[in-house]
Amino acid sequence: MADIDLPSDYVAYPESHVLIAGHFLVKDTYQTKRQAGMNDWLITFTLDGEGYFKTGDEHIICTQGDVTILRPTVPHQYGTSRGKTWHFFWAHFSPELFETNYLSDKRLVNLTIENEYIRNRINQSFEKLIQDYRERQRYWYELCELSLKEILLLIAQRQEQALDSRIEEVLHILSKQMKDSISINKLAKSVNLSPSRLSHLFKENVGHSILDTLKQMRLNQAALLLEHTDRSASEIAYEVGYQNYNYFAIHFRKRYGISPREYKKNPPTNRT
CATH class of the missing domain: 1.10.10.60 (Homeodomain-like)
Structure with a gap:
């Protein structure tokens, strides 16, 4: 996938009951900063390269296999690490869409998915989510919700299950x-x-x-x-x-x- 700029239909602040998703490969000029946070959840899945997230004093690095979840209303900054590229899937979704009390209550979560099977499953779910979001055929919205729900449940399972x-x-x-x-x-x-x-x-x-x-x-x-x-x-x-x-x-x-x-x-x- 070639380097891309932000698409013209990219929406930083989804309205109520909106779900958007995409697939980026971006250079270190890519950066987003929101002093007041945003109204929606953000989830990313890093495929390759390196990105970062900052929330207050917290600074995390995202590398291959990392899932990062940012809660609504949290002031933040994220982007591609200096001298790197960042290849990742992402999705914004408004809080009204899902019950999310099974997810960590931390403001920012970065979870490394070490299990190859689970990593592939999350990858496939993101691919389905993005495909349905772009094609927008009949029932596309419901299909997007199903794919995202699967991703969130897999992440919750990883957080609760301390298996090697x-x-x-x-x-x-x-x-x-x-x-x-x-x-x-x-x-x-x-x-x-x-x-x-x-x-x-x-x-x-x-x-x-x-x-x-x-x-x-x-x-x-x-x-x-x-x-x-x-x-x-x-x-x-x-x-x-x-x-x-x-x-x-x-x-x-x-x-x-x-x-x-x-x-x-x-x-x-x-x-x-």
């Missing part, structure tokens, strides 16, 4: 490859840890072992499929990663108190 980024990656792999055989050695290699260190760190973060967590994922999915699909219990056992139905049935009964076939005939929503 490597454990987050392992959980993502487990959920994505739940049907496959899982090798602790391969998982450890994927996050640059030894198998013993991964096992210890995982239990420390999650509270359960890797294999127990995988088992719970499989059983949760099995219960969902039993309740909401026409597949047989044996088909579902295979679908969630069990090669032996009897082994699956034993684990299922321990978890839910009844056999998979009984569960299918009388799922929780139908029980009195």
Whole structure:
């Protein structure tokens, strides 16, 4: 993407119930200063380069993978760091659009997204947000709200969840490859840890072992499929990663108190 100046339709102070978004690659001449703050929220996601934010005595630097959130009414200044370029997504949204009490109450938040999966997900949500904002086809506004809501919830999740980024990656792999055989050695290699260190760190973060967590994922999915699909219990056992139905049935009964076939005939929503 080539260097750009501010677009002609850029709005610094959105009116009530307005959401705007964009994608900038700007040199160190780019700077915005608002002594009285603004009426809306501002969120940025740095793709590359370096930017900065100043609010009173606070001065933060934004680099690749950083999400920055500025609350309304906070006097501030932000721009590209001297001698750098700053490549970032941004969005302004008025306070009336969302419940934001799940976000930090700090005036300025800078959060580094270390987990590659979450970083990619935020990136994709911003791309959808900007695309829908620019194209403005039918329901564009509602689609923009959905994309921004996803970004904000992912950020709130990161703030509340103190998981090691490597454990987050392992959980993502487990959920994505739940049907496959899982090798602790391969998982450890994927996050640059030894198998013993991964096992210890995982239990420390999650509270359960890797294999127990995988088992719970499989059983949760099995219960969902039993309740909401026409597949047989044996088909579902295979679908969630069990090669032996009897082994699956034993684990299922321990978890839910009844056999998979009984569960299918009388799922929780139908029980009195």
